Amino acid sequence: MARIIVVTSGKGGVGKTTTSAAIAMGLAKKGHKTAVIDFDVGLRNLDLIMGCERRVVYDFVNVINGEATLNQALIRDKNCNQLYILPASQTRDKDALSQEGVGKILDELKKEFKYIVCDSPAGIEKGAHLAMYYADDAFIVTNPEVSSVRDSDRMLGILSSKSRRAELNEEPIKEYLLLSRYSPDRVKLGEMLSVEDVQDILSLHLLGVIPESKSVLNASNSGMPVILDEKSDAGQAYADIVDRYLGEDRPHRFIDEDKGFFRKLFGGK
């Protein structure tokens, strides 16, 4: 059975697109045929993060409007032949996506793909609504910061009342917490909410912690999802997340401060 994963947050700029690109690549590299869809109509960016911006011909809206077939619009990833990208439209028409149109495309994708990752736009407007409406699983990307945590909780309310599963009284969407841009040393100093703090507030199952990392910018500069940078901390954090999602047992990492950091700070060995 295909699964639809929405990557959402409410708040903008917390790392949804970075996460969508990484986990879609991770799932595909594990051999699962995966499609990743950019729902950010008007602000297409997933193509850049995936490094396929120059190969975009047709987009999500073209397919909904019948101007292109799904196969014409899907872009096969250059690094992994199990991964396909469906770019967002750059139209400024906010109503370009309809619930019915999105549903039809997802049904079609479900026949061919194991995982369908939906990169949600920020906010709680139409785009974010459509990205989560058909989801089976929700990855809630949260930063350890007050407004992000609050918005995540808002989003949880929406997932449990406004989704298709909620409306049809089906088993609820499975919700997972991905705590991103985490700095263990700042947590240690009492400047940043800790993993436990955020879990206490949101009571969500923690899928993983992604550290604040320079490798994310490097990855986006070169159009390679950060998970392909296997030596990087963020890349490894995403690889763990994919493994845990697939049911493998991986101890949590990147939660305690980097010993190297303190060694550097105090000149110890």
Add this chain to the structure above:
Amino acid sequence: MSLLDYFKISKESTASLAKERLQILVAHERSSRNQPSYLPQMQKELLEVIRKYINVGQDAISVSFEQDEDQETLELNIVLPDLQPKNT
């Protein structure tokens, strides 16, 4: 208290302050999340009616809405003022 201690304490407090504020806010927002949208207006009108008869303050009334598997409960709580001998 050394300067280092001062920084340590003041910084420890911002994250815990954040947690405390969020816990209160999130609890409040969760409880009002599933409330029907007519609730605030209804609360206002109820208060007007009650105040025709009883001299109560603005916050003497609280309305809460709860929902579980098979029923919805509307709880209305009115705090009456202390009994005072009237027009003696």
